[in-house]
Amino acid sequence: MSENVRLSGLTMVAGSVGVFVTLILHPSERGLFDPAQVGSIGRMMIIVHSLALVSLPLWFIGAFGLSRRIGWCGSPSLAALIIYGFGLAALMNAVVIDGLVTPGLARAIANATPDKAIGWKIAFNHNVLLDQAFMSVFLVACSVAIVSWSVSIVRSAALARALGVFGCVLGTATVITQLTGWLGQYPHIFFIALTGQAIWFFSAGMQLFRTKAA
Numbered sequence: 001m002s003e004n005v006r007l008s009g010l011t012m013v014a015g016s017v018g019v020f021v022t023l024i025l026h027p028s029e030r031g032l033f034d035p036a037q038v039g040s041i042g043r044m045m046i047i048v049h050s051l052a053l054v055s056l057p058l059w060f061i062g063a064f065g066l067s068r069r070i071g072w073c074g075s076p077s078l079a080a081l082i083i084y085g086f087g088l089a090a091l092m093n094a095v096v097i098d099g100l101v102t103p104g105l106a107r108a109i110a111n112a113t114p115d116k117a118i119g120w121k122i123a124f125n126h127n128v129l130l131d132q133a134f135m136s137v138f139l140v141a142c143s144v145a146i147v148s149w150s151v152s153i154v155r156s157a158a159l160a161r162a163l164g165v166f167g168c169v170l171g172t173a174t175v176i177t178q179l180t181g182w183l184g185q186y187p188h189i190f191f192i193a194l195t196g197q198a199i200w201f202f203s204a205g206m207q208l209f210r211t212k213a214a
Helices: 002-025 038-070 077-111 114-156 161-180 187-209
Strands: none
Touching: 002 038, 002 187, 038 077, 038 114, 038 187, 077 114, 114 161, 114 187, 161 187
């Protein structure tokens, strides 16, 4: 069992690194509608979001190992895994919309005549709203899962209690900022929340990987 848990930890670390790279290399939308830049920006968006898509199943495998390490009985780890899987499904939609659909819409806008560009811009704005909605679902679901795992960690000491405390604070704060609307209004808070979750999973993965063989 310990070897499986260590492997789960390694996949969780790999998934977290993939998310970190995606966040770092994600291109800005400046020049997205410039015919001279839309091609290169679009290709970079497809590359980084493809990396994010590869990272999602790695995160879920790691989450399965985390729930197994904490224990299925007498703890909310199973519920956390189910909620987290639901959140990852929403994140997958957000990644596809932002990284694979957006470049095509941007090219259509950049190359369209003024009368046709209006329709493409409406489609682009609708795309943005869908992306934001799916990301909101993911952040809340992931936060609830992190809090559930963290409570179990604090109670059972299956992993470092500091990780559990950090998860409780991070998850609760993320849900509060979402309910107050701050995540949608302030992009830097959204970035901090997503980065914080990636850090939590990276730390949890490292601790799972260091699990001693039975």
